[in-house]
Amino acid sequence: MKFIELTAKEFSKIENNMPGATYLQTTTWANIKKANNWESYYIGVKDDSDKIIAASLLLARKILLNKKIFYSPRGLMLDYKNTELLNFMIDNIKVFVKKHDGFMLKIDPLVEYRHHNSDGDIIDEEFNNIDIHNNLVNLGFKHKGFRVGYVNDLQYRWSYAIDISNKTYDEVFASFSSKGRNHIRKACKYPFIVKDVNEENLKDFKEITEHTAERHNHFDRTTDYYKSLIDGFSPENRIRIFVLYLDKKKYLKDFTDDKMYEEIKKEEQDLIPISCAMFIMDKDVVNYVYSGSYSKYNYFNASYMIQNEMIKWATEKHYKTYDFGGISGNFELDSQDYGVYAFKKNFNGRVIEYIGEYDLVINKFFYALYIYGYDLYRNSKKLLAKIKNK
Template sequence: MGMKFVTHIDKKRFTTFNENHPNGHALQSIEWGDFKSIGEWTMELVGLEDGHHTLVASAMLLRRKLPGLRRYILYAPRGYVLDYSDINLLQTFTKNMKEYAKKTKAIFVKMDPCIIYKERTIDGDVMDDGIDNSKLIEDIKHMGYHHKGTHLDFEGIQPRFVFKLDVDKDKEALFKSFHHKTRYNIRLGEKKGIEIYEGSIHDLNEFERIMRVTGARDGFITRPLTYFKNMYTSMEPTGKMKVFMARYNVKKALDKAIMDLDKEETSKKPNEDRIKKLKKEIPKLQTLALEHQDGIVVSGAIILLNGKKAWYLYGASDNIYRNLMPNYLLQWHMIKYSMDCGCTLYDFRGISGNLDPNHHLYGLYRFKKGFNGHFVEYIGEFDLVVSKFFYHLWEFWVPRMKRMIRKIKK
């Protein structure tokens, strides 16, 4: 018996396959599909069975209608869940996918798999004897896919460069593996009164506020509150998504300052500069503690989980109290949480492939590099072209029309 392409897969069966496959992903989960379906997308589940009716490939497809046309686009976020080293399997799935797309009036199918392009060192240098999937890119192109290129920044839907951390080890050993400055910043946050707590749907109001602050500071467009609330209601009940918040506990910081002052003043060799600094700091903390008895939220993050993997999806931080290093402590808390959930991989997600220290995204790379993980470059985005005419229209004419409309409006 040969392979059989299947649609309308049982959700439990689909989830089990996605969670246990090496190429399974949170963005391929049914919960992510449910979340995206609240907007302009609809979700479809397809797969490939072998002769024993066992799933060997699957895809959670998002379908979107093109405006003014009875045509659609299909997107498999983070690619199909299958073994990409098995070219025959990929070819068979692609052939069936193209037929399915054509039958359902889709003009192309987009995928962006988490498959390494060229293996790199933590400093971003290509390893001479490392993994090189250049041939795989050519093989995929020969199957009818258009490769969207190997850009360095965030040009695609999903980041092509990410930073990953293996967490299948002892927590203490993992912490010791971090860069000494990262360890220092984590401890600093704890010492200065930063606390991490799991947020509820109500905390998303504050998360979205500081996300807007972050967007204004770093120059990117942010999502509305409804986006995060829809994500929470779709994904949190099954444990696929969590929100964590960092709060500055001013009362705790005040108590620590008072204790430190007493310790210095009763010391055999008191540090006068330290005493002077603490005496100046304590009155400010006393005033702040009265004004903010519940603490001050300074940053937040959203984490996704699927099987034994975790992804840092969104992060936001206020402009105040950044010197207390809340983001370092927040990351360490989420890493430990993912380990407690049985995860063996923590994905920091996007970084730039441009490692020029003057590049505006270099700080993001430097922050994640401090956790001593892996600098990863993926093979990129591919469009399986079904209708050359409509695909050309989508790729060439639609962007030109949008640019013209923007110029007219200006």
């Protein structure tokens, strides 16, 4: 085997066909992160026949005294069961990171830990990837823990997804819970218009996500960031971002006895923005990435309408998995974020538990400084968000 550094052009040719391929492991993602002062490196391993059998985008950012944190988002892309390959890759990455002034490498592999059903119960006692976890620990990685809740990980450890492979939309719709189907039917009776986001209505998208961020006491992404995602992934037809509008004239004409009639009557716009969402596609997966809605319009079940429209599109395009994104992993009814999970559960999928986040320490001194500073930064950011949104 041979460890190599790849050019962006070379990496782009193989990025979608590697094990665990994801939009977070692409040259496009590297270009987007460049705006936030992240450098990018592309590495790989070739076998004896000159075939690339492992690869990764490594993002790097200067933290302190020109020392860098290295991060492989949802990487590395390889067969983690192949211990010989894994050992070879990690041994060479250690040298590579140190050579480029790195003090640590962070990874959060796209590897499932255990299999769960829709309720979060383990359904296959014999399946787990504890051997992969043990191999990483033996190679020197520090595991951040099999944690529950929205913690300070860079990527969520728990997700919720539905299998749509080889299924028609009608078959998928029939599998939703009765509550989910009823919410969708209710939303579909209203005169909603779905519009793709462009330069003209990006403002509407941003205002909705900002309102949602304030409601949940966290910071929203900037308009420039959202625009960079559109500009980056649109040429590859890899992104869908849209806003759901209510047609005021049609609503006032046809829904005179509706609960929201007087509220809608006050609105000045002919097309009233209600909800929004962004999706980024992998080869076989639709990823639900960002969303928002105005709480005063929750009555319309607009979020169900958006998901229904996108699931219909995904089945028509023959994707295999529809990933609703992060959940807390806490399935108790009284847990803080149970509502997010309950919403996604109405689409009758399954809970996904990933193996988690790992740090490979190259320089203990700078790593200790980083951990202290990072925890301080994240906690102060949460506090500032609460103060800002009061």
